[in-house]
Amino acid sequence: MTALIELRDVTRSFPGPPEVQALKGVNLTVDAGEYVSIVGPSGSGKSTMLNILGLLDRPTVGEYTLAGSPTSRLDENGRAAVRARRLGFVFQSFHLLPRRTVLENVMLPMLYSGAPRAERETRARDALDRVGLSHRLTFLPGVLSGGERQRVAVARAIVTRPSLLLADEPTGNLDQTTTGEIMTLFEELNDDGLTLILITHDRGVADRARRTVRIADGRLTEVVAA
């Protein structure tokens, strides 16, 4: 299989004082169709890792190659275009627009991804159907439960048919039951061929991924399944 993601000696340091090295020479290869969790305590560099993978941040040193193309060559708008077309994000705090309906929230990324206008609503309905929320189309996010909100966020992330879904502590605000629901949803999406990278501090959640990578103090170590 082709490598979808290749990190080569990626270092990200934040100028101080004191200077902080959030990532120290990280190497990671993720193939298309993989389901990887990156687990580590807070302050270990997880978020920096996700920001780099999500093209929200650039490595100080090293190269991030996405689908065979080095991303360092992209300018600001080029990175925005790749985010719009190829990446989906799911956040811990959902980040739904409170004054837009569920359907409008899911249609939002297609503004920027370039989906033909006529298709936007159909595709949003399909995505919401996929996460089991077709009965909530006209609701405002405020009246939904946490699990439902996160499923709206997942629908929003997959509506552009991305190559890679990045989830940042997606279960951090959810209880045990809804966490299970979301994790099952992720597994189903992965079964459909979507590449997933999930960042979490929760070992239980991380273990449900097909492959787990531990991050500590800015360095990655592969966790071999027991």
Added chain:
Amino acid sequence: MIRRLRRRRRPETTPAPDLRPVDAADRFRFSDLVGEATADIGARPARLLMTLAGTVLGIAALVATIGFAQTAASQIAAQFDAAAATRLTVTPATAQARGGTEVATASLPWDTVGRMERLAGVRAAALIGEVDLEGRTLTSVPVNDPSAAAAAPPRLFAASADILDTVGAETVTGRPFDAGHDARADRVALLGERAAERLGINRIDTQPSIFIDGLAYAVIGIYGTPSTRGDLTDAVVIPTGSARADFSAAAPGEAQARIDIGAGPQLRAQIALALAPDAPDTMEVAAPSGRSDLGAQVQADVNVVFVILSVVVLLAGGLGIANVTMLSVMERVGEIGLRRALGATRQQIAGQFVVESIVVGLLGGLIGASVGVLAVVVVSLTQQWTPVLDPVVAVGGALLGAVVGLGAGGVPALRASRIEPVAALRGA
């Protein structure tokens, strides 16, 4: 269509995603921008109203100020224009003689009227000059009554045939004299209403006469108050020919013309040349300037102070929009971060806030312009004026609101576009 088919066939994920830029045609369109920018404008009506207040006040004040000025100017112009804008007078230039007396340096030619009437824009022209009575009597009875109370006689003017038409007077009874009377030096006279009253003459079918220095003049007409020469109401007018023959009157001191509105500036130059081709400087022509002059003058006077005031209010309105837009940017840091993560460019984020602030400004402008127009109409109604307002001002007022919004949105939009998605997403 082709793209759509290709997408459908593609599996849920692509093993090798392409990093080619997205086709421009498919991307964020202007209508998308406007849609996103306006979606949340009405979300907080109370705040929107407060935001709009400054712009509404400023635009309303501006439109109303200009409207009042235009209305007032047209009221004044309506009264002045007809009389003043059509009156042209020519007098020979004067010079200061030794001893301080004014002496005319030239005289009007006797055929002045013919020369003037040939010019385009001259409706009617006539010569007119006062004949000094120098103690001569002017009475309606042939004999002097020594016991009568001494009263100043009416003034005596010598004028050419078209005088009544030129000064805008109508005969109340009888008829004006004509060029024939003038040429033959007939002893005929026209009386102004007031003079006729004083002389005790109110009808001419009895063929009344007046006696000027003992010479009998037949009264052939009585005229109403002239619109441009009020002093002729209490006067007796006789033909210039008669005045020359009977009283050795000198050349008439003044030529007057009724001209088309707006012809003043051009006639001023032409008439001086027509009357004194060798020395046009010796003729003093008093002509109204162009039609808009008066109105513009009045408008300018009234406007300056209020325009400055309105601009200040408008600035305050702009600052209000800037403030609220900035607040809205700060409140929506999370949303901005999300949009950036979803692939919005900095320009799209900036555009969204600029358009939002333009729309708010335009809204304020529309309401303000309407309020301003309404104010002009209501005040005019109560004053029984005709409301006059250039439609350009109303439309311009609304657009000015949009411009204020544009100016106000700049800084907040720049701020929004600089928000880093990483920081924004972490914070919320």
